[in-house]
Amino acid sequence: MLKPVLWIHGEALGPGNPALLAHPGAQAVFVFDRELIAQSGLSLKRLGFLYECLLELPVTLRQGDVAEEVLAFARRHGADGVVTSAAVDPRFAVLRDQIATQLPVEVLEPEPFVELPEPVDLRRFSRYWRRAEPVLWARRSAGAPPARARRSDR
Amino acid sequence: MRQLFPEAAGGLSTIQGGRRAAAAALAAIDPAAYGRSRNHLDGAVTRLSPWIRHGVLSLVEVREGVFAWLERSGQPAQAAAKLINELGWRDYWQRLWRQLGAGIWLDREPLKTGHLPEDYAAELPADLVGGCTGLACMDGFVRQLGETGWLHNHARMWLASYVVHWRRVRWQAGARWFLQHLLDGDPASNNLSWQWVASSFSSKPYLFNRDNLERFSSGRYCRVCAAATNGTCPFDASYEQLQAQLLGGPSC
Numbered sequence: 446m447l448k449p450v451l452w453i454h455g456e457a458l459g460p461g462n463p464a465l466l467a468h469p470g471a472q473a474v475f476v477f478d479r480e481l482i483a484q485s486g487l488s489l490k491r492l493g494f495l496y497e498c499l500l501e502l503p504v505t506l507r508q509g510d511v512a513e514e515v516l517a518f519a520r521r522h523g524a525d526g527v528v529t530s531a532a533v534d535p536r537f538a539v540l541r542d543q544i545a546t547q548l549p550v551e552v553l554e555p556e557p558f559v560e561l562p563e564p565v566d567l568r569r570f571s572r573y574w575r576r577a578e579p580v581l582w583a584r585r586s587a588g589a590p591p592a593r594a595r596r597s598d599r
Numbered sequence: 600m601r602q603l604f605p606e607a608a609g610g611l612s613t614i615q616g617g618r619r620a621a622a623a624a625l626a627a628i629d630p631a632a633y634g635r636s637r638n639h640l641d642g643a644v645t646r647l648s649p650w651i652r653h654g655v656l657s658l659v660e661v662r663e664g665v666f667a668w669l670e671r672s673g674q675p676a677q678a679a680a681k682l683i684n685e686l687g688w689r690d691y692w693q694r695l696w697r698q699l700g701a702g703i704w705l706d707r708e709p710l711k712t713g714h715l716p717e718d719y720a721a722e723l724p725a726d727l728v729g730g731c732t733g734l735a736c737m738d739g740f741v742r743q744l745g746e747t748g749w750l751h752n753h754a755r756m757w758l759a760s761y762v763v764h765w766r767r768v769r770w771q772a773g774a775r776w777f778l779q780h781l782l783d784g785d786p787a788s789n790n791l792s793w794q795w796v797a798s799s800f801s802s803k804p805y806l807f808n809r810d811n812l813e814r815f816s817s818g819r820y821c822r823v824c825a826a827a828t829n830g831t832c833p834f835d836a837s838y839e840q841l842q843a844q845l846l847g848g849p850s851c
Binding site for chain 2: 455456457458459460461462477482483485486487488489490491492493494495496497498499500501508530533534535555556557558559565567570573574577578581582584585
């Protein structure tokens with residue numbers, strides 16, 4: 446992509462957003478998802494918190510149908526594609542696919558909290574933590590804790 | 600904001616969105632105090648969750664912030680183990696959400712309460728949502744949830760347990776309610792924690808009693824609660840009594 450716009454979503458409202466880092470100065474848009482807000486009955490507190498986060502980012506705000514608004518924003522800026530960051534919410538994949546019917550979409554992955562080779566056993570937290578904890582602490586140069594017995598499931 | 604979102608209920612929170620507020624909160628963390636006191640309502644919890652939920656702070660940044668605190672403080676690594684563990688919970692819930700998708704709205708496992716799913720009401724009772732149950736603790740939590748969009752984790756657990764086990768409401772109704780209000784409302788952490796309380800994602804239901812709540816709230820609710828003094832507090836019992844009263848059937 447030579448001239449992309451950035452689609453910023455609600456899981457990446459910080460300066461560490463990989464799309465913002467990869468394309469500093471590119472036009473960026475956030476769309477308040479009308480359908481999601483109505484379906485979930487989100488309170489004004491939640492929307493106000495998001496709004497305050499967005500005010501500190503170099504981003505244009507829209508509300509309505511997310512895919513339509515992102516595509517309209519891209520057309521207005523003569524963009525040849527959309528760059529965004531990965532999100533976990535399954536709604537993200539639906540919106541991404543809708544946008545991708547009209548323009549190429551590139552999804553950038555943020556740095557993971559802990560890198561674990563797949564598959565990771567997620568049946569209980571304790572199984573995940575047995576693998577994740579030593580890897581996490583190995584990142585710290587001074588080395589790892591834990592030796593003492595601890596309760597690891599809630 | 601009201602003009603932009605006329606249909607959204609309530610007012611704004613005093614908790615500030617944005618990177619500046621997030622960075623200030625991250626700079627103020629005390630992982631050792633967190634590890635010692637996190638279960639108490641007045642404990643040194645970080646309150647970082649709203650910014651983490653929306654990626655204003657990444658888990659990587661918080662992890663590095665904790666490691667930097669260890670360097671600065673000269674404390675042994677064990678002092679920060681509990682906070683790192685809690686960040687692990689966030690990562691775990693996100694990984695599960697990626698795997699389950701919309702399935703996080705469904706029971707992960709059968710309930711271990713001795714009751715059938717259809718024994719639970721589909722909707723929250725009006726007195727609960729209105730904060731007028733007459734129980735100072737629960738009404739206080741509901742008020743705080745509505746006004747600030749944040750609750751201490753222990754208060755979330757007590758309130759969720761009350762909703763599911765005392766009022767016998769399906770956990771999904773409570774989960775949806777929390778997501779409407781919590782600034783850190785995230786379907787993964789939220790729904791799977793409700794399932795943990797309900798016992799569809801744990802080996803037993805989470806129950807609490809008055810002793811537990813009174814201890815970790817320094818008695819602030821019980822002191823002003825009529826039910827606590829007139830013998831009608833539904834939590835004023837041993838765990839054995841509560842299990843017998845609230846749970847049914849041989850599957851428990």
